[in-house]
Amino acid sequence: MSDVxxxxxxxxxxxxxxxxxxxxxxxxxxxxxxxxEARRLMSAYRTVDELSVAALDEVTVGEAPMFxxxxxxxxxxxxxxxxxxxxxxxLAPGAIAAALLAMIIPRSVPTNVRRPPxxxxxEVPTVLGAVGSPLVGGQQDLMHSVRSTPAxxxxxxxxxIGVVGDDGNLYWIExxxxxxxxxxxxxxxxxxxxxxx
Amino acid sequence: xDISDVSELTTMAMPFAVEFGAEExxxxxxxxxxxxxxxxxxxxxxxxxxxxxxxxLGNRECVDDVSQQAWSTVWQRISELRDSRSWRPWLYRLVRxxxxxAGREIxxxxxxxxxxxxxxxxxxxxxxxxxxxxxxxQHREVLAAIQGLPAIYREPFVLRHVNGWTYQEIGEVMGLxxxxxxxxxxxxxxxxxxxxxxxxx
Numbered sequence: 001m002s003d004v005x006x007x008x009x010x011x012x013x014x015x016x017x018x019x020x021x022x023x024x025x026x027x028x029x030x031x032x033x034x035x036x037e038a039r040r041l042m043s044a045y046r047t048v049d050e051l052s053v054a055a056l057d058e059v060t061v062g063e064a065p066m067f068x069x070x071x072x073x074x075x076x077x078x079x080x081x082x083x084x085x086x087x088x089x090x091l092a093p094g095a096i097a098a099a100l101l102a103m104i105i106p107r108s109v110p111t112n113v114r115r116p117p118x119x120x121x122x123e124v125p126t127v128l129g130a131v132g133s134p135l136v137g138g139q140q141d142l143m144h145s146v147r148s149t150p151a152x153x154x155x156x157x158x159x160x161i162g163v164v165g166d167d168g169n170l171y172w173i174e175x176x177x178x179x180x181x182x183x184x185x186x187x188x189x190x191x192x193x194x195x196x197x
Numbered sequence: 198x199d200i201s202d203v204s205e206l207t208t209m210a211m212p213f214a215v216e217f218g219a220e221e222x223x224x225x226x227x228x229x230x231x232x233x234x235x236x237x238x239x240x241x242x243x244x245x246x247x248x249x250x251x252x253x254l255g256n257r258e259c260v261d262d263v264s265q266q267a268w269s270t271v272w273q274r275i276s277e278l279r280d281s282r283s284w285r286p287w288l289y290r291l292v293r294x295x296x297x298x299a300g301r302e303i304x305x306x307x308x309x310x311x312x313x314x315x316x317x318x319x320x321x322x323x324x325x326x327x328x329x330x331x332x333x334x335q336h337r338e339v340l341a342a343i344q345g346l347p348a349i350y351r352e353p354f355v356l357r358h359v360n361g362w363t364y365q366e367i368g369e370v371m372g373l374x375x376x377x378x379x380x381x382x383x384x385x386x387x388x389x390x391x392x393x394x395x396x397x398x
Contacts, residue, residue, distance in 0.1 A: 055339035
């Protein structure tokens with residue numbers, strides 16, 4: 001293609017594409033008569049086009065699909081105002097509102113009230129005391145610190161959570177949690193007492 | 198160049214350019230829900246749509262499926278077309294996007310699909326008579342060369358050769374100046390000439 005410059009190549013392509021002006025056509029024809037290399041290239045490009053059209057026909061000529069009324073349903077005009085169509089439109093102000101409310105409302109309202117044991121056991125000697133072992137002095141004092149009945153702790157907390165829904169609305173969810181912990185009678189201090197014996 | 202293979206092709210005219218603008222009443226009818234107008238539109242523009250899909254994907258195996266999906270989407274979304282005169286770029290974008298989506302899906306499943314496709318291709322070859330086999334072999338080779346073009350060259354090349362669009366029409370839908378369209382068409386032909394050298398010379 002040494003004797004065919006870029007401009008001549010463009011003229012060839014334009015000619016094949018039917019986009020050549022009259023002046024350009026004259027120029028191209030003059031060059032084709034004069035230049036065998038240009039003729040070979042023009043012939044090659046024409047063949048490329050013909051082969052391509054024939055090959056592409058195999059791909060593009062096909063039956064149009066059948067109209068399927070069951071699945072090709074229209075849901076009405078799907079055009080909506082942009083501000084409604086975009087879910088994220090509400091996301092930013094919603095998130096800000098949620099953050100502000102989270103700061104204002106205490107995240108958790110612990111009542112943390114330690115109540116007296118629900119079950120009051122009579123003041124009876126513990127297992128150690130029942131066998132009549134001679135507990136004296138500090139040991140006996142230590143045993144007094146051992147709780148003889150299970151203690152029940154209740155913690156009540158309330159969380160308020162702001163959630164931006166798929167529909168763009170802001171939903172508040174209030175969660176109240178109560179945690180009940182029952183400590184076995186004298187668990188830790190009893191162990192300490194036993195170890196010291 | 199094997200002239201005997203190509204002789205029957207030399208009499209083929211380039212496909213005539215689509216007369217844009219004549220479709221406006223049809224588009225209006227389709228927007229109004231006339232399914233028969235839509236079926237007619239599909240028949241008239243199916244080649245156009247398939248050409249766009251192949252131009253984008255460079256994959257003939259999925260043209261049927263993607264065109265089915267694209268037409269379904271056209272029917273469902275035609276109410277979004279504000280101005281029926283601008284149906285061509287609208288349809289082009291919609292079909293092109295459908296093809297791109299399908300291309301992503303194909304890429305995802307490539308490892309599963311490839312061995313199956315190769316197997317089917319081998320079995321098909323075994324059943325073809327010699328003449329048809331030779332012609333199909335030629336088409337396959339040419340299509341492989343077109344598929345091998347970079348997408349930026351393949352797309353305008355296919356639009357030009359399938360739909361017979363002018364540079365201006367191609368530039369309009371692709372958002373390119375006419376000069377760029379011409380440059381891409383020159384380069385596409387250059388690459389194809391090199392790829393098909395054995396068959397052409």
